[in-house]
Amino acid sequence: MIERTPILNLVTQLVLFVGLVVALAPFVFVAIAATHDLRDVNLVPMPLLPGHNFIDNLATAWHRAGLGPKLVNSLIFAGGVAIGKVVVSAFTAYAIVFFRFPGRQLLFWSIFVTLMLPLEVRIVPTYAVAANVLGPYQAILDITGITSLVEALSGIRLDLQFGLLNSYPGLILPLVATATGTFLYRQFFLTLPDELVEAAKMDGAGPIRFFFDIVLPLSRNNIAALATIMFLWAWNQYLWPLLVTTEPEHATAVTALKSLIPNEGGIPEWNVAMAGTLIVMLPTLIVVIVMQRWFVRGLIASEK
């Protein structure tokens, strides 16, 4: 059916265009600001034609914030979180969808409910655990009186310590559990026909073979989509890395940007801050551009 609705078309295009401008304007503004020198960037209004200090600003930002090692940190952090989430949620969803065991629904819903508890809400307990992974066990020992018992008997005071602050595991592990990913996989696994499972059973494949030979290859679009989203999400994390990494050599690129933002009363070098922002944005842009095809395919209808 061909519809001729010129007015509707015009309005639609207009809305799309406004959306594009709203989405791109800040980015363009950042890019232009990063090309100015100190004087131009502080003019009101700021000149919208690019200046000539782009390369200088990039170099300054790079050195001042130590972006080289910070980008590596960020890459390890975001990559680790993305891979961890992809692996953990694939296993979780596989267990929930393909195995019948008591408490299956309860398990699924308890995972699902954690969607309502984003990192910011549970940041204090999460930090406490990261500071001492064995803390909860210590608490159990203390409350039950075992600690004092042991101390009274042997004179040794039990003090379990296993801190993860200022380390990659401390950055990555607490963020690896994911309800979103589990849910995404679950929805996809549910679309796999039962007959596929049965055919694999008849062919003699056990659960592990079925997972690696059939389920994983079929979910590669989902994996790509989830990995992309989670990489971007982790890359943009600010609060958690700031809390967990107190030593500068463990800081991530996003937290490092803070050092480029002019202090009150300092030199208003917004051009350098914007250049640093551009650098930090670049890896995410590349990831999106490279992954977008699979990304979209994994989120919309599954291929038949």
Place this chain on the structure above:
Amino acid sequence: MAEISLRHVAKSYGRTPVVHAIDLEVAAGEFIVILGPSGCGKSTLLRMIAGLEAITAGEIAIGGRVVNDLEPRERGCAMVFQNYALYPHMTVADNIGYALKVAGVAKAERLARIEKVADALGLRDLLGRRPAQLSGGQRQRVAMGRAMIREPAVFLFDEPLSNLDAELRVRMRVEIRKLHDRLGATSIFVTHDQVEAMTLADRIVVLHGGRVEQIGTPYAIYHQPASHFVAGFIGSPAMNRLDGRVGPAATVVFADGTTIAVPDLDLPEGQAVTLGIRPEDLRVGSEAPEDGIRHRLAIDFVEHLGPAALVHGRFAGHDFVASVPRHIAFTVVEGLTFTMPVETMHLFDSTTGRRIGIDAARE
């Protein structure tokens, strides 16, 4: 090759029984078709044999070995699914060879066997393709190949032809039967299509509401249906079934007063019976013998099928169909004269639905 024994096999979901204590002995190399309307438990029965569905009671033995507690892969069965269930991300060759890969067969031998199976099924040129690039008939053949390559003792078919178009269905039907004869494996084939059942089976198991209605050769099922249900289910158009009562002097009397003589009928007067006769067993028009008891069918409408016409009308207070060969002339206005040859009549007990052996008494 293996024989299969089902002893009182039953299945219920919670408290709802879906299969009631079924007994069945399948000889090695036999082709059994399980036939029944949808929801009669035929697929469940097949899946219990395959091991995909646990049985609630009874015992299943394959090749003399009780397999109740064995995993599907340990039972030596291969299965062809209704929707083929091919692995979408694997090539045809990988699909066919997957069972061997799982079993740890070396790659060279695997390839040789894949090629052998592909040759037998005419899939040689398609080995590199994905299922999405195949037609329905080709997918069907790949599914068969996947079952064949394991050289199983038992083939299980779960309505494998129901997704194909009419022409292809007939062709694949022939191929499946040829394949069975060549491989000599025991085959169990589930379908709701009576033509498939009649053409493929050595013996048919008619299932209804989770119970066996009749087990027999296609000939026996057609000519001596054991119950009212089988009589109506087998044959197209369906057998005419007229509900009446036993009258005086070996007759059946119907509500509208029509009386039909059934010689040798030895039942108490007044018992509710159903008289059955197939549309194609009637002697109609000019072929109706002069000395027989002639009836007249008031014609409602006529379906012309080519070789014969199906004449629909009312007789003895029931809808009634007669099959009229094309060389016999009749007019709608005059109606159709017919006689009912006694040897083609079937009689059923209306309350139990079971066959009453008038033919046995005559023989």
